[in-house]
Amino acid sequence: MKTKCSLLLWLCLFVTAANAQSKTYILVHGGWHGAWSWNKVVPLLEAKGNKVLAIDLPGHGDDKTPASSVTLQDCVQKVVSVANSQTGKVILVGHSMAGVIIAQAAEELGKEKVAKLVFLDAFMPKNGESVFALAGKAAQQAKPVNNSQHFPSLQESMIFSEDQKASQLKPENVMALFYHDCSKEDIEFAKSKLGWESMAVLATPITVTEARYGAVPKVYILCTKAKDLDKSSLSSNVPCEKVYTLASSHSPFFSMPEKLTTILDEL
Template sequence: MTNIEFSQPGKTYILVHGAWHGAWCWDKVTPLLQARGHKAIATELPGHGGDIERTSDLSLDDYVNAVVTTANDQNGPVILVGHSMAGIVISQTAEKLGPEKVLSLIYIDAFLPRDGESLFALVEATLKHLTPDSRKPTLVENIIPSEDHTTNTVNPEMAAQIFYHDCSEEDQKFALARILKEPIVPLATPVRLTDDVYGVIPKYFILCTESRDMDKTFLSTNMPCKKVYKLASSHSPFFSMPDKLVDVLSGIE
């Protein structure tokens, strides 16, 4: 596991990337948080970034244990930030670490689960809650499974439109060159969460209102959140508007 770390006084943010991505997606965010006196750690989930030796056999526990280890390496409490798929990861991580270690959970256009829900179940629920006025989701129809159905990828011809339509051409090229396959098992695994642990940790949702992958409005209501913020961004505000994203992140206790 590779971590990008900035040691400064202030709050400690652990940033967890979504499916097909890596710690690289936080490259603009970490120095901005550092400049505000915080500590920012962009965690590389197993099977992503430079760790691609084993992908098809990875589990949700592998993801969670990587974030738990990173969190326990820090002195004091942490704020867990999850983008997209990583909403599942930070939720299960928070259940394992407890409210003494996790100050809050921040979901960036992410999957916000209740006990017993998997990412796949949340996708199905979200699709059912779309209204005629909802933005048409494009991600589901552009996911390509591997022949053995252990991993999947995003249609490379559509990835820029789905994830980065408001990002610079430079950022689009940077991201498209790094997107990898994603193991299926973590996406299909239900989380195990309790009211006494996960339920008491404050939750915040950052809804990207211009996201083209899938309208997350329903997901922002799936669990009680202390506040739902809105950014007029694609699914990738860490590229398109990192300053505004950090304004929100740094304002959350």
């Protein structure tokens, strides 16, 4: 009887310890992308005992909502809904434009639900800032690049819908913008998946407070070889616990998923 009790106690302690180490990640993709961006990262994080949810924002991936009708709040509510469906706290990871989405979601969810915000080469906003506003700020503060080789800008690469409410990217430009250090297979995969993006999501400023959004711990992962935009100034736009760096393009989930996973898992 004592042996059975001891085994049961040991099992309970083991399960408790395992649950304490396990974390729940919600991975939120950037503009024009989808949950497919995280295909390499999800199994790596899961192999470390974590729960991982890679979601499609409205109008992206398997979600067939017309991009021209999608608002910032639609995207925020998707993240909030997924977070609230989970037991315990979650870690929100936002890539690129999703930085503003997870910021607004954190305002609604609060530190009681969000253990940490992770901005992956993302737009990390203050109250009243949008993706477009932050892109302009980052461009003004970017260090001059002495390089005779011209890289297409993101603005030059956008093709707008007839009503100007959505855009897609010129396929011939995306490798230079996002994937210059990625494999040929990953580049072709991404090209086949890239879709339309709502302009409203990029243009709408967020409304956040220090008491809610400001109270959630934040980390920034800066991709130092990204060619779409130098975001080094954005990594200090809002106070962070820590700033990590990856010598990668804007898409480390493709080019160095193991290194990215190591950072995420140690949070």
